[in-house]
Amino acid sequence: MVYVNDTCVLGFTHHDMVSMFQSIATGELVALEVCRGYPLPFDPDDPVSFVGKSLGISLRSIPNKFKAFKK
DSSP: OOEETTEEOTTOOHHHHHHHHHTSOTTOOOOEEOOOOSOOOOOTTOTTOOOOOOOOOOGGGSOGGGGGGOO
Protein backbone atom coordinates (compact mmCIF):
# COMPACT_ATOMS: atom_id res chain seq x y z
CA MET A 1 0.00 0.00 0.00
CA VAL A 2 1.14 3.48 -0.81
CA TYR A 3 -1.72 5.72 0.37
CA VAL A 4 -4.76 5.27 2.58
CA ASN A 5 -7.02 8.22 1.89
CA ASP A 6 -4.53 11.10 1.73
CA THR A 7 -1.94 9.54 4.07
CA CYS A 8 1.27 8.09 2.65
CA VAL A 9 1.77 4.78 4.47
CA LEU A 10 5.16 3.80 3.05
CA GLY A 11 7.26 2.59 5.96
CA PHE A 12 4.28 2.00 8.25
CA THR A 13 4.48 -1.15 10.35
CA HIS A 14 1.79 -3.82 10.32
CA HIS A 15 0.66 -2.51 13.73
CA ASP A 16 0.44 1.06 12.34
CA MET A 17 -1.75 -0.17 9.47
CA VAL A 18 -4.01 -2.21 11.74
CA SER A 19 -4.49 0.84 13.97
CA MET A 20 -5.23 3.03 10.96
CA PHE A 21 -7.89 0.67 9.62
CA GLN A 22 -9.42 0.23 13.08
CA SER A 23 -9.82 4.01 13.30
CA ILE A 24 -11.96 4.11 10.14
CA ALA A 25 -15.66 4.23 10.96
CA THR A 26 -17.94 1.47 9.73
CA GLY A 27 -19.43 2.47 6.39
CA GLU A 28 -16.83 5.20 5.74
CA LEU A 29 -15.38 5.21 2.22
CA VAL A 30 -11.64 4.58 1.98
CA ALA A 31 -9.40 5.41 -0.97
CA LEU A 32 -6.51 2.96 -1.36
CA GLU A 33 -3.52 3.36 -3.64
CA VAL A 34 -1.48 0.21 -4.10
CA CYS A 35 1.62 -0.55 -6.10
CA ARG A 36 3.07 -3.94 -6.92
CA GLY A 37 6.74 -3.22 -6.47
CA TYR A 38 8.20 -6.59 -7.34
CA PRO A 39 7.11 -9.75 -9.12
CA LEU A 40 5.68 -12.44 -6.92
CA PRO A 41 7.27 -15.90 -7.09
CA PHE A 42 5.45 -18.37 -9.30
CA ASP A 43 4.69 -21.76 -7.75
CA PRO A 44 3.70 -24.26 -10.46
CA ASP A 45 2.43 -26.66 -7.78
CA ASP A 46 -0.04 -24.10 -6.37
CA PRO A 47 -3.52 -25.00 -7.70
CA VAL A 48 -4.49 -21.31 -7.63
CA SER A 49 -1.57 -20.30 -9.88
CA PHE A 50 -1.93 -20.40 -13.62
CA VAL A 51 -0.17 -19.01 -16.64
CA GLY A 52 -2.48 -16.91 -18.75
CA LYS A 53 -2.04 -15.64 -22.27
CA SER A 54 -2.34 -11.99 -23.21
CA LEU A 55 -4.66 -10.98 -26.01
CA GLY A 56 -3.90 -8.08 -28.31
CA ILE A 57 -6.81 -6.11 -29.71
CA SER A 58 -6.64 -3.87 -32.75
CA LEU A 59 -9.02 -0.92 -33.05
CA ARG A 60 -9.78 -2.13 -36.55
CA SER A 61 -11.43 -5.21 -35.05
CA ILE A 62 -13.69 -3.18 -32.74
CA PRO A 63 -17.14 -2.19 -34.07
CA ASN A 64 -17.56 1.55 -34.78
CA LYS A 65 -20.05 2.02 -31.93
CA PHE A 66 -17.24 1.33 -29.42
CA LYS A 67 -14.59 3.57 -31.04
CA ALA A 68 -16.10 6.60 -29.30
CA PHE A 69 -14.53 5.33 -26.06
CA LYS A 70 -11.02 5.46 -27.51
CA LYS A 71 -8.73 7.81 -25.56
